[in-house]
Amino acid sequence: MDHDAIVRDSFARQAVMGLIGASITRVERGRVEIELPFRRDLTQQDGYFHAGIVSTIADSAGGYAAYSMMPEGSSVLTVEYKLNLIAPADGTRLTATGSVIKSGRTLSVCELRVTVLDGGEAKLCAVGMQTVFCLRR
Amino acid sequence: MDHDAIVRDSFARQAVMGLIGASITRVERGRVEIELPFRRDLTQQDGYFHAGIVSTIADSAGGYAAYSMMPEGSSVLTVEYKLNLIAPADGTRLTATGSVIKSGRTLSVCELRVTVLDGGEAKLCAVGMQTVFCLRR
Amino acid sequence: MDHDAIVRDSFARQAVMGLIGASITRVERGRVEIELPFRRDLTQQDGYFHAGIVSTIADSAGGYAAYSMMPEGSSVLTVEYKLNLIAPADGTRLTATGSVIKSGRTLSVCELRVTVLDGGEAKLCAVGMQTVFCLRR
Amino acid sequence: MDHDAIVRDSFARQAVMGLIGASITRVERGRVEIELPFRRDLTQQDGYFHAGIVSTIADSAGGYAAYSMMPEGSSVLTVEYKLNLIAPADGTRLTATGSVIKSGRTLSVCELRVTVLDGGEAKLCAVGMQTVFCLRR
Numbered sequence: 001m002d003h004d005a006i007v008r009d010s011f012a013r014q015a016v017m018g019l020i021g022a023s024i025t026r027v028e029r030g031r032v033e034i035e036l037p038f039r040r041d042l043t044q045q046d047g048y049f050h051a052g053i054v055s056t057i058a059d060s061a062g063g064y065a066a067y068s069m070m071p072e073g074s075s076v077l078t079v080e081y082k083l084n085l086i087a088p089a090d091g092t093r094l095t096a097t098g099s100v101i102k103s104g105r106t107l108s109v110c111e112l113r114v115t116v117l118d119g120g121e122a123k124l125c126a127v128g129m130q131t132v133f134c135l136r137r
Numbered sequence: 138m139d140h141d142a143i144v145r146d147s148f149a150r151q152a153v154m155g156l157i158g159a160s161i162t163r164v165e166r167g168r169v170e171i172e173l174p175f176r177r178d179l180t181q182q183d184g185y186f187h188a189g190i191v192s193t194i195a196d197s198a199g200g201y202a203a204y205s206m207m208p209e210g211s212s213v214l215t216v217e218y219k220l221n222l223i224a225p226a227d228g229t230r231l232t233a234t235g236s237v238i239k240s241g242r243t244l245s246v247c248e249l250r251v252t253v254l255d256g257g258e259a260k261l262c263a264v265g266m267q268t269v270f271c272l273r274r
Numbered sequence: 275m276d277h278d279a280i281v282r283d284s285f286a287r288q289a290v291m292g293l294i295g296a297s298i299t300r301v302e303r304g305r306v307e308i309e310l311p312f313r314r315d316l317t318q319q320d321g322y323f324h325a326g327i328v329s330t331i332a333d334s335a336g337g338y339a340a341y342s343m344m345p346e347g348s349s350v351l352t353v354e355y356k357l358n359l360i361a362p363a364d365g366t367r368l369t370a371t372g373s374v375i376k377s378g379r380t381l382s383v384c385e386l387r388v389t390v391l392d393g394g395e396a397k398l399c400a401v402g403m404q405t406v407f408c409l410r411r
Numbered sequence: 412m413d414h415d416a417i418v419r420d421s422f423a424r425q426a427v428m429g430l431i432g433a434s435i436t437r438v439e440r441g442r443v444e445i446e447l448p449f450r451r452d453l454t455q456q457d458g459y460f461h462a463g464i465v466s467t468i469a470d471s472a473g474g475y476a477a478y479s480m481m482p483e484g485s486s487v488l489t490v491e492y493k494l495n496l497i498a499p500a501d502g503t504r505l506t507a508t509g510s511v512i513k514s515g516r517t518l519s520v521c522e523l524r525v526t527v528l529d530g531g532e533a534k535l536c537a538v539g540m541q542t543v544f545c546l547r548r
Contacts, residue, residue: 013182016190019156044197045150051215052193053153059188060181078188079381080405082219082356082493084520084540086513101538102497106380107353107407109495109538127512127520129495129540131354131405133381216518217542219356219493221383221403223376238401239360243517244490244544246358246401264375264383266358266403268491268542270518287456290464293430318471319424325470325489327427330463334455352462356493 003029003068010067014060022057024064030100032064038092049089054096054114054126058083062098062110066132069103073137081130083112089125091118098130108132140166140205147204151197159194161201167237169201175229186226191233191251191263195220199235199247203269206240212272220249220265228255235267245269277303277342284341288334296331298338304374306338312366323363328370328388328400332357336372336384340406343377347411355404357386363399365392372404382406414440414479421478425471433468435475441511443475449503460500465507465525465537469494473509473521477543480514484548492541494523500536502529509541519543 004027011017011024017034020042026033034057036042036049044050059078067076095115102109112128141164148154148161154171157179163170171194173179173186181187196215204213232252239246249265278301285291285298291308294316300307308331310316310323318324333352341350369389376383386402415438422428422435428445431453437444445468447453447460455461470489478487506526513520523539 010182014187015178015180016187019178041152041156043152045147046212050151050153050193051196051218052189055192055196056187056189059192075183077225078222080219080221080354081188082217082540084217084513084542085215086515086520088214102535104497109497111538124513127522127540129493129538131495217491219403221375221405223378223383239358239398241360246360248401261376264385264403266356266401268358284456288461289452289454290461293452315426315430317426319421320486324425324427324467325492326463326467329466329470330461333462333466349457351499352496354493354495355462356491358491359489362488 007032007064007068011064016056020053020056027068029068030065032061032068032098034061034096036094049094051085054089054094055083057094057096058112058114058126058128061096062112062130063132065098065100065110066103066108069100070134071136075135077133077135079131079133081128083126083128085126087123087125089116091116093117095122106134108134144169144201144205148201153193157190157193164205166205167202169198169205169235171198171233173231186231188222191226191231192220194231194233195249195251195263195265198233199249199267200269202235202237202247203240203245206237207271208273210274214270214272216268216270218265218267220263222263224260224262226253226262228253230254232259243271245271281306281338281342285338290330294327294330301342303342304339306335306342306372308335308370310368323368325359328363328368329357331368331370332386332388332400332402333404335370336386336404337406339372339374339384340377340382343374344408345410349409351407351409353405353407355402357400357402359400361397361399363390365390367391369396380408382408418443418475418479422475427467431464431467438479440479441476443472443479443509445472445507447505460505462496465500465505466494468505468507469523469525469537469539472507473523473541474543476509476511476521477514477519480511481545482547486546488544488546490542490544492539494537494539496537498534498536500527502527504528506533517545519545
């Protein structure tokens with residue numbers, strides 16, 4: 001099973017990623033990275049990336065990290081996640097990383113990290129945890 | 138203080154709401170509702186609303202519910218939130234409601250509920266909890 | 275199936291409930307209540323109920339609320355929970371209520387509420403959300 | 412400021428730690444570890460450590476990790492936390508570690524990890540995230 005191709009193929013079918021301009025920049029077994037350049041139409045009232053947009057790429061990064069470890073033919077669903085927004089998402093690019101902490105038969109648990117590139121420095125702006133469900137055929 | 142006008146004014150400055158097509162449909166003191174019609178470019182790999190899009194309107198609904206109870210001149214920041222996606226967001230329109238459970242001097246806590254309109258019936262698809270920070274001038 | 279007896283029987287086997295002095299005071303289908311009188315040896319550094327003790331009864335209340343809706347012979351496991359401590363747990367008795375929001379085949383989601391009795395008044399001190407796993411025989 | 416002594420002194424005033432038999436085994440700036448040997452009266456219905464007991468030491472480990480970085484004379488309060496119970500807490504000893512991810516003026520965010528010693532091996536059984544409030548004099 002080529003988990004890289006399967007993850008990238010599913011990502012390509014997430015139409016919202018095209019809308020916001022996100023791309024998948026790294027796929028390893030149990031670890032996926034998604035990047036999103038700043039655009040004015042992704043912001044909240046103060047001009048930073050909206051927390052929901054931060055969540056959108058964090059959720060997909062975690063979901064695909066879990067998916068990369070699932071048996072062929074599985075589907076992945078987010079059960080729940082929690083995100084702490086520890087600094088304003090103020091910068092030119094977001095990078096979300098999802099890493100599998102526990103890969104189970106039915107449930108997986110992922111750690112989520114989002115950094116924002118601000119004047120050349122990647123600053124941690126959100127940390128989270130996610131539970132993902134594996135639907136088998 | 139006209140909390141309705143202040144909330145709607147800030148919402149209008151959330152550029153991402155224009156991008157996804159969300160509108161604020163109800164503003165009460167401590168309770169705000171946001172609606173979002175289905176569009177193909179808001180979906181995940183199975184054609185449902187992406188969890189991040191569900192989160193985007195849920196986070197704003199809660200943030201503005203808290204904001205509607207803050208003193209004039211405050212700013213609002215999401216500290217953290219947690220969302221359980223209890224059913225596929227499969228339908229023609231999402232409605233997110235944020236309701237304040239506790240409004241404190243510095244921190245407020247909100248309950249988040251998102252329903253999806255599916256064949257005339259509003260089905261609960263996400264429930265969450267959110268902590269919001271009040272920045273005073 | 276007598277869900278009341280099955281829940282009370284399992285609760286009686288939670289040895290920690292005896293240690294802290296908690297009792298189950300209400301069992302309905304999808305809703306369970308647990309009470310805990312104040313004792314000095316349940317406190318944190320300021321003399322209030324420790325957040326972990328608040329969690330202990332909240333987690334069991336939610337778990338048993340979910341369990342009361344599961345098929346006979348199931349076992350219940352907490353997948354995860356999140357608790358917001360919205361006021362000091364300062365008073366003479368805690369009451370935790372778990373209510374099922376969604377009862378699924380494998381996963382259930384519960385709302386958790388904890389009040390503290392303070393001078394005759396029950397004050398909300400914690401709110402939470404919990405995901406529970408149903409293990410079938 | 413001797414953060415080690417201040418943390419250990421506050422821990423000694425958490426009466427619940429005496430009740431359950433927990434001890435603080437490591438205090439560094441931004442990182443605290445608490446251990447808890449197995450006892451039959453700390454268990455849930457299947458004979459494992461109850462999730463609330465896991466939470467009790469995890470919450471204190473995180474709270475004290477944050478406290479160890481606060482200015483002298485501060486008080487610490489848990490705002491909220493979320494815990495994923497990724498394996499049964501089945502073993503002879505729990506070790507909870509709280510590590511500060513972000514230490515802010517008012518709010519800090521900690522990562523929580525709990526392992527259970529099972530046949531000589533420390534197995535990760537819970538992971539969490541916590542938000543802590545710093546009350547200044």
